[in-house]
Amino acid sequence: AQRVTQPEKLLSVFKGAPVELKCNYSYSGSPELFWYVQYSRQRLQLLLRHISRESIKGFTADLNKGETSFHLKKPFAQEEDSAMYYCALRGGSNYKLTFGKGTLLTVNP
Amino acid sequence: GAVVSQHPSWVICKSGTSVKIECRSLDFQATTMFWYRQFPKQSLMLMATSNEGSKATYEQGVEKDKFLINHASLTLSTLTVTSAHPEDSSFYICSARLSGRALSYEQYFGPGTRLTVT
Numbered sequence: 001a002q003r004v005t006q007p008e009k010l011l012s013v014f015k016g017a018p019v020e021l022k023c024n025y026s027y028s029g030s031p032e033l034f035w036y037v038q039y040s041r042q043r044l045q046l047l048l049r050h051i052s053r054e055s056i057k058g059f060t061a062d063l064n065k066g067e068t069s070f071h072l073k074k075p076f077a078q079e080e081d082s083a084m085y086y087c088a089l090r091g092g093s094n095y096k097l098t099f100g101k102g103t104l105l106t107v108n109p
Numbered sequence: 110g111a112v113v114s115q116h117p118s119w120v121i122c123k124s125g126t127s128v129k130i131e132c133r134s135l136d137f138q139a140t141t142m143f144w145y146r147q148f149p150k151q152s153l154m155l156m157a158t159s160n161e162g163s164k165a166t167y168e169q170g171v172e173k174d175k176f177l178i179n180h181a182s183l184t185l186s187t188l189t190v191t192s193a194h195p196e197d198s199s200f201y202i203c204s205a206r207l208s209g210r211a212l213s214y215e216q217y218f219g220p221g222t223r224l225t226v227t
Contacts, residue, residue: 044218095141095206101152
C-alpha cells in the first residue's frame with residue numbers, strides 16, 4: 001500500500017522567511033514523488049517532481065529515500081506563494097496518484 | 110495547452126435523482142482520465158481510472174454501480190452519480206493524462222464540480 005503524510009495542515013510564515021513543507025511517504029518500491037499546488041480559486045497544478053530535480057518558482061524538493069521524505073523548500077517565501085500544497089506519490093507502472101492531505105501555506109506581509 | 114474542463118461547475122440535485130458530470134480535454138487527447146473526490150478541507154481521493162474504450166477501474170470501496178463512468182472518446186469522460194443522496198455531496202475533480210506518450214507522468218486537472226444533493 002502507498003501512503004503520503006503531510007503532518008502540517010497549516011503553515012504560516014512571513015515574507016522573506018524560509019519555508020519547508022513536510023512530506024513523508026510509505027511505499028515498498030521506487031516511487032515517483034510530486035508536489036502539486038492549488039492557488040485560491042484555481043485548479044490543481046503540478047509544481048515539481050523529484051525526477052527532474054528542478055527548481056520551480058524558487059521551490060526545490062529532494063527525495064530522501066532513507067527518511068522516506070520529499071520536503072518542499074523555499075529559502076525566501078513570497079506572498080504569492082500562499083496556496084494549498086499537496087504532496088503526491090505514483091508507485092508502480094500505472095499512473096495513479098496518491099495524495100497527502102495538503103498543507104495550507106500562508107505568507108504574511 | 111493541456112487544458113481540462115468540467116461541466117457543470119456546480120450542480121444541486123434532489124435526493125434520488127442522477128446527475129452527470131463531464132470532463133473534457135480541450136486541446137489534447139487523453140487515453141486515461143481520473144476521477145477524484147474531495148471533501149471539505151481534505152485531500153483528493155481517487156475514485157476510478159477511466160480508460161478510453163474500456164471499462165473504468167474503480168478504487169476499493171467505490172461503488173461502480175453508483176458512480177458510472179463512461180470514456181467514449183479520447184477527449185471526454187463522464188461521471189454519473191446515480192440515485193444521489195446527501196452523503197454524495199462533494200467536490201468532484203477529474204484529471205487527464207496525455208495519450209501517446211509512454212513516459213507522460215503529468216496529470217492535468219479540471220477545475221472541479223461542486224455537487225450538492227438536497
